[in-house]
Amino acid sequence: MKKEFDSAIRELVSHNDDYRKPREDLGYAVVKSDHPLYYAVVKNIPFILQEELKKQNLYNIDSIDVKGSTGDGKVGECYWIALLDKRITTSPTEGMYVVLLFDASLEYLYLSIASGTENLSLSKIKQQTELRRQHFKSHIDKFSSYSEFYTEDIFLGSLPRAKKFAASSCLHKAYKVESLDFEELINDICLLNDLFYEYVYEQYMNESYSLQAINTTETLNFQTNTGIDPKKYASLRKEKEKRDKVTGDKAEELIVNREKQLLESFGEPGLAKKVEWVSQQKDGLGYDISSFFPSGAAKYIEVKGSKFWVYQFTYYISKNELDVAGVLRDSYVLCLVSNIGSTDKDEINIKEIIDPVGKINITPLNYVGKHSMND
DNA sequence: GGTATCCCGCACCGATTACT
DNA sequence: AGTAATCGGTGCGGGATACC
Structure with missing residues (x-):
């Protein structure tokens, strides 16, 4: 697997200039599905990752699709390969996911937790991400195995879409593409995946639940794409209970x-x-x-x-x-x-x-209700 | 005057339908 | 049954517009 991965990455780097060459009649590069770079990003690397992560028994791997893209139609400024949990989202335009983001020059690869940005303005994304970054920062600061992850801004490219991708990134680890180590990457993905689900179970499910409720009042449809489909919520909830x-x-x-x-x-x-x-x-x-x-x-x-x-x-x-x-x-x-x-x-x-009674700080969460039916 | 945002056309993709 | 045409959905950059 390591060999295949390394050669796919080499393929990616060596064909980038050719792939990005603008078509003369259009003035911009168009996605070519028979191109070796397309094959590497969309087919080969996602396949290798899916197989290897399955072998590593990645948490929830059976619900995860590894999907890569160089853009649809026009060639995107930065390519991405995302781990999409079917129950949360099937597309990186929505929901939240673990993702590999290449910067425009293919110099760096970022492993990150990011969220869908379609229909959200840059400022909204920043607002939303800021809260999430605080949450993740408190975690990585205290936990030595996450010491190479950062919550600071990353630069992926100068175009709006790349900026949105970067802005939605909650925390990341950066790798030099030319010296990328497959095993290290796989380990880090497993590590980040655990943290990702921790966040989904503890925070994101609540976020989306309340947003869903607000949305029924038809005011806030701009944020529908951050929510988990309520029908799929039950499955995640069971997963959480099982994990607990x-x-x-x-x-x-x-x-x-x-x-x-x-x-x-x-x-x-x-x-x-x-x-x-x-x-x-x-x-x-x-x-x-x-x-x-x-x-x-x-x-x-x-x-x-x-x-x-x-x-x-x-x-x-x-x-x-x-x-x-x-x-x-x-x-x-x-x-x-x-x-x-x-x-x-x-x-x-x-x-x-x-003797915890009196020593511990407790808040009532459940109540028993009673009412006479004879009134 | 620079930046954020909205709107649009182009290209791809997968599913469906129409046609041989 | 197999293939071609069509269509809706989606992601991209660019240009127009709105906003400080």
């Missing part, structure tokens, strides 16, 4: 093992054997793990997990869990596990809160 479950289980498993290790290190192998992952068998106890303090006192642990590193850990806690915590007091431990997705175990951040 995996994250939760992983966090609980981690804590079970950690408890056993801790007790053994305190010279209590007997207690270590009695640590139980109770939520695997029973629901509604109000805690996930029954363990012990080194003193031998019972320790009931409720685990909350987050896949990524977070400044502010947000979690959902049920009334039942709070009630149980209120009864068990010092025996009840709320355990927050952040950065489960990290491959480096040392980067996983664990915080224990003993």
Whole structure:
């Protein structure tokens, strides 16, 4: 794959001048589907990426189409190859996606998270992107594996469309095209893809949901193209729930093992054997793990997990869990596990809160309604 | 007077329809 | 059944226009 990719990139660079040569009768270059550059950008590279990412088991790859273009009709100033999730968008004019953007001179390639710009003015795009950049910046600042990603402006070309592409880019990593490393790129795509879905699940789905609601009042049709089709929303939502479950289980498993290790290190192998992952068998106890303090006192642990590193850990806690915590007091431990997705175990951040009632900051989110039907 | 925005025609593409 | 014509949708740059 690496060989094919490298030769496709060479093909791309060597044929660029020829491809961009204006047609004499028209005064501008026209897309030629039998040209080697077209083949590289539209067919070959997307195919290689799709195959390799499938092999790497990229998250959600089965819903993703890798699609490339040099423009339709007229040759575009910058070529792009996008990873389009069918449930979010099928075209880079709409929605949000991970994308490879070549600059006009083919000197640099940018791996980026960008959004559709069709029908949006440059200023609107900048406005929208600014908020997203802030969100991503707080993430990459705190997370070492994203240290080569930046949220600053990029330059793709001088024409309006290129400016729009650049303006919609939320964060990027730049590569010199001539020294592009395939494996590094694939790794980075996987990394950015995870972040992309994190954003989709946590932010974008909410953004588009509220926009969708506003749009029904027929005022804001200029922003319809940022929204996910509500019919496809359900599928993404299920995906999110599934992911949350995996994250939760992983966090609980981690804590079970950690408890056993801790007790053994305190010279209590007997207690270590009695640590139980109770939520695997029973629901509604109000805690996930029954363990012990080194003193031998019972320790009931409720685990909350987050896949990524977070400044502010947000979690959902049920009334039942709070009630149980209120009864068990010092025996009840709320355990927050952040950065489960990290491959480096040392980067996983664990915080224990003993007797959490009164110590934690909570906001009611669900209510039970009652009304007499006899009035 | 420079820039952002709108509108337009051209070219491509895939799907559908019409024709042999 | 196979192929040709057609059509709607879409993405591009350019020119006209609006706006500071």
